[in-house]
Amino acid sequence: MNHDAEDILGTAASWRAAGRQVALATVVTTWGSSPRPVGSQLVVDDKGTFLGSVSGGCIEGAVIQEAKAVMRSGTPRTLEFGVSNEQAWEVGLACGGKVRVFVERVE
Amino acid sequence: MQRAVLDRLIADRAAKTPVASITELGSGAQGLLYLDGTTFGDAIPGEVIQEARSALASDRSGPVEQGGRTYFVHIHNPPMRLAVVGAVHITQALAEMATVAGYAVTVIDPRRAFAQAERFPSIKVSTEWPDDALNVLKPDRRTAIVTLTHDPKIDDPALEVALKSDAFYIGSLGSTRTHAKRLQRLRDKGFDERALARIHGPVGLDIGALSPAEIAISIIAEITKIRRMTGDARDEAA
Structure with a gap:
């Protein structure tokens, strides 16, 4: 199930305990009409399996790619997504909002 | 996130202990802060701790800028809790939906024929009288209370406790006529109009609901x- 009661941190711990590489993405700032509030989280493993969300599905793909790099390097990253520019093929938020997402490796 | 911090956050969640995690976004350094001011993990500057303490009290996650660095305070x-008085048919659906919406649900009904565990798989059920059960629960501003028996014997004692609490939502099932009689009984018990206005009755938004x-x-x-x-009881965090 994918809802507010889901246990993102518990999932991070159990995936890690099972030997998977794991990263955690957290919405740290929002501007305008962003779909998920500050504090929303997504947990992802090295195969791209994920639970939770940091947007309405607009930026999860990009966040998961960045998360894989963070899993390899161990260096956290802060990502910013804004209004999408269709011509530049950028990943963005169709709703016109802006979010900052912090991605860290689960040690 | 360090394993020790993650394990601690999971344990705090299980123990229902309010805690703030504070992360320096550049390095990923991380510490935890509790309501009593106790900290755990990496050292966090005092100014940030001060901001985080008020964020923790007001239940608001967000970034804090300090000395050219950004710290994310995550509450x-x-x-949030929901107490439902009356283990009736509506309650079976309501308890499940509220659980999915993130509430910790307690169903209260002294009538054991209704309050059967089999009717409420994986939901906490109490067969105490509602006033006793609610007094144990200690409703606060992160608690909603709904009464669904429309039996004054059971609903009224629950409403009396609810009205004396800080519960952010109080709702009571019953037609407009039933609700008017209910309000009169509570008026006779000494509750004023301001208190009575807190009760949402008939309960729920008017969407023509039948089942x-x-x-x-x-x-x-x-x-x-x-x-x-x-304004009250807002809980921005996921």
Whole structure:
């Protein structure tokens, strides 16, 4: 199930305990009409399996790619997504909002 | 995130202990802060701790800028709670939906024929009298209370405790006529109009709900509206 009661941190711990590489993405700032509030989280493993969300599905793909790099390097990253520019093929938020997402490796 | 910090956050969640995690976004350095001021993990500057303490008290996650660095203060509060008085058909749907919406649900009904565990798989059920059960629960501003028996013997004692608490939502099932009589009984008990206005009755948003599940949806919708669209009890964190 994918809802507010889901246990993102518990999932991070159990995936890690099972030997998977794991990263955690957290919405740290929002501007305008962003779909998920500050504090929303997504947990992802090295195969791209994920639970939770940091947007309405607009930026999860990009966040998961960045998360894989963070899993390899161990260096956290802060990502910013804004209004999408269709011509530049950028990943963005169709709703016109802006979010900052912090991605860290689960040690 | 360090394993020790993650394990601690998970344990705090299980123990329903409010805690703030504080992360320096550049390095990923991380510490935890509790309501009593106790800290755990990496050292966090005092100014940031001060900001985080008020964020923890007001239940608001967000970034804090300090000395050219950005710290993210993430409030991990225990789940919002819903107490439902009356283990009736609507309650079976309501308890499940509220759980999905992130509430810790307790169903209260002294009538054991209704309050059977088999009727409420994985939901906490109490067969105490509602006033006793609610006094144990200690409703606060992160608690919603709904009465669904429309039996004054059971609903009224619950409403009396609810009205004396800081519960952010109080709802009571019953037609407009039933509700008017209910208000009169509570008036006779000494509750003033300001107190009585806190009770949402007939319970739920008017969406023409008929089936138990539809009525549960209307109740969840009203609780959500009060939680998200009024000043008190707002819980921005996921």
